[in-house]
Amino acid sequence: MLLVTFLGACSAKTEKISTAFYFWRTTFSLTETEQQYLKDLDVKKLYIRYFDVALQNNEAIPVAPIVFNQKPEGYNVVPVVYIKNEVFLQNSSADSLAVKVYNYIQQINKSANVSVNEIQFDCDWSLKSKQNYFQFIEEFKKLHPNLSATIRLHQIKYPEKTGIPSVKTGVLMYYNMGVINSGDDNSIYSQKTAKNYINSLHNYNLPLNIALPVFSWGVHIRDNKVVNLIGGLSNNDLQKHPFEKVSENRYRVIEDFIYQGRYLAKNDVVKIEEPSAEQLKEMMKDLKNHLKKKPNEIIFYDLNEKNVTKYEKETFKTVSRW
């Protein structure tokens, strides 16, 4: 097999790849800044999380469906449905779930006045749920053939074991690489961790687009143990009382208090995980070296004024090149 594939990688100039965003909030409306960014970055496509599917009393139900306060006019919308792995761990009929999910998406489409071309599923499937998840995809294709699916790094390493969902394209989630921890390791992105996986990319038989992280969060640490995760928190939020900076990305709580409904005790530490612009470039460089084919799209996760304004627009443009 080795003999056949090595020829023909020689284009020197870089070219632009389409830029897209994930929209992951539960209410759809775009702030002016967000709209401006989307315009300036020439974004035509939004991957909008429509709802999650989780189990309640062993029944799969939609959770936290999106509400459109504003119609996503002018954008090519891809509904994304996050299905918890637990849903496929039990034996239920995939066809009826497919119909339910499909109809639910249709209802939401109607409410937002959009028609969709592609639908994306996001599921961190495991060996035990693989069969049910893949069957669900087969059933869904009968209703709507144009599907894509998210692929996590750990799923590319042993594709023969993990399986490859039979969809048109995959989106490689280039984040959430590590365990959320109290130490210095970054759970959102670590080049070292990524390197353990990306060498396997050339073996992966599914065209891949790339999803890159522009989100951040705070890891809430007590006695060197992670107690919680505070979504959306960034370095900018912790420059005031009662936080005290102790090192790069780390802040100590100097008195008990409630922060956004969460109890932060004195001496707790908040570690901010926030991929830098340099890291985004580094990710693309590494991916270029390992991907078999140029991706058609770079999708940033996720669209949020706070997330996007942390970076220069130039950063998004530089990163969306191949």
Add this chain to the structure above:
Amino acid sequence: MKKKLLKLLAVGSFATIFGYGIYAYGCADGWWGAGYSSIFSPEITVSNKDYEPFFYDDYTIFYNGYNVQSTTDLFKEETIADWAAYLEKYDTKTVEYYLYDNELNTVLAEVSSSKNPIEAFNTHVSKQYALNSKDAKSKNLFEFMLLSRGIETYSNQTYNYWDYNNRTQLNAEQNVVQKIEQTFNKASKKDVFYKNRLWFQVLRAKFYSDDVSSVITFFNHTEKDQPKNNLYYRGLSYVGGAYKNVKNYEKANVAFAQVFCQCRPLMPSALFDYRPLDAASFKNSLNQANNQQTKEVLYALQGYYTNEFSALQDLYRLNPNSPHIDFLLSRWVNINEQNINIYTAYEKIDVDPKKVKKDFKDKVDSAQVKWINEVANKGNVHNPYIWKATAAYFNSLIGDYQKSDELLKQAHTLAKNAEQKGQVRNLRLFNNLLSIDKMDIKAEGKLIEDTNWLFYDESNVNYYTSTNRVGYLQEFTKKYISALYKKQNDPLMAELVYPVNGFFKDQKQSIAMEQLLLSHKRSAWQDIFVGIYPYKLADIYESRGIYLFYQDKVDEAIAEFEKIEPFERRQHNWSENRYETIMVDYKATELPGNPFNGKIKDCNDCDHAAKQSVKYSQLQFLKKVKEMQNKIAAGEDVYNNALLVGNAFYNASYFGNARTFYYNNIISEYGNSISNEHEKMLYGMDYVRKYYTIAQKNAETKEQKAKMAYMLAKVERNDFYAVSYFMPNDYFYPYGDFVSFKKWKGFEELKNNYSDTKYYQEVINECGYFRKYLGIN
């Protein structure tokens, strides 16, 4: 009527829960379920179903998932039964129809404005559901149906989960609220049941109105006349929600604490709605609680979200006998365990008994253990068993094994059921393990019974369904004992107890293990570990046969393969969720392609897909190789036989179509790259070269010579790849300045000497590198 988007203030609504659940997304990768490093089961020790959602879970807010049910579902049966008892005339089926049947909505809307609505209603429904318009209670029911169904629209959005359009929340219009309140005020005090039902409807309507805080005033004015039933506490939940809405968290928490304390079905939603407060505000909330029970719950709930240990002490001081102590204590244990018991990697003995014990001791707060011991000694608590078990566990951790042993004996006496006894057994084994520094007959005696139980008892074998937490203990026990054996220089027992890659490369060790597995004189202690040892004799023989083949000792390899016998394997069938025993026969496994192929282009997938007249198992393959080697030795058709044996070695290498030849549990090389341990063996081309060279020397025709020149070029290339790229890198992919081919000697030979052969033309057709080498595009 005005539509409003789903707000997050509904008591126990799903949106709030999942808002919180955001936290679970990020952690979906790499985090294990609750208790992966735990040996202390809250189900067993707390032993109270009501508290189960509140056990410690590092993954979801509630231990048993997102388990807040909508109150309509939660209280449906009770509501029907209460109404049936009140009405007397109708059975529960009929009452259910009146109160919950969706079709009645249109009927009621239609008849509500008629002069005599009950009679109009009776014309719309089938006879059995006709209401008696003369009966006062039936009239009340009808009035209630109209009122409550109007409101149902506002307060419940989860009837059909898969109906997106019906999930938006409507706020009750002010005049609707007023109407219900008037009906409540008019209703006779004497009809306690009906008045009570209406009272709740008022609260509910107010809660879903634009003026949420009006719930509070209404409740305060009217609550003293209401019976303290579940309806009362459902009403009180609305009050808590209303306080939350105006950001009076102290009062809100007091309300939720009362609900938690008095209304079992609402415990999860009350805990979920509780908002942790800082010290000063918490003290204020305590002062606002008007009885001790509520105070106890406040400590418990605050402890749930903040410091469980100080809450435990405060709660104990207030009332040692409080029923809320147990679950807090179990959380303290489970949270500590997460930090103390570190989950360690597979395939590595990374447990050093001495260091482990020191680490345990260092990680435990001895002042806390001292206090736990005091309480366990006094025994003036609601559930002495959990205190004894906890104290025993932590005394093991700080190294007081004798004290732990005594406490466990007491816990055993207090144990109420087999599970609680099993938990004691868990902790006893853990304690005994730590008390041992050396493996000998005495140590075996101390451990054998519980170890046997740990690995063979039905409840532990199927530990997926068991509440006893044995998974971590099984791993820890094996590693701990194996480490002791290793220290005592007993590699055989160390391997048997906890197998580690590489053991079988040593021929002596391999034989020792074989003998042990074959022996009829094993001790009962050894038998425990033979039974759970993952490798069978078949794996050992197969691994040896494989190693021998790569040394070109085909005879001996055949002998090893012939020893392989079919064996039973127990495995979990995930689709049916049960264990099953299957027969496995390595000798019957076939190689996927023809292992004697030797083509111009290596395309393993093509070889696998190609039709084959003869399929080879590993053993048949070896026998065929031997047959050919014999012919070479006898000088019979040497060219062809040597070529085929060369191909055989080629295909059984990393580069060939028969990689499955070396797939073996012990050797464990399944991946795309070969571990350092086996790279020489599996990337190696020595025997390929040896046999190709023999073939080359014995080639008679020019075609044959051309072919051998090319085959040797392939060998040269593989060596180059292996040495330059595969071996120096753990994972390798050709990019950048990767050199895909060179001027192989074989290429030169082919070009210089055999350009007039047919084979030469075939190579040009099929091999891009050769064309490049020749300068043809």
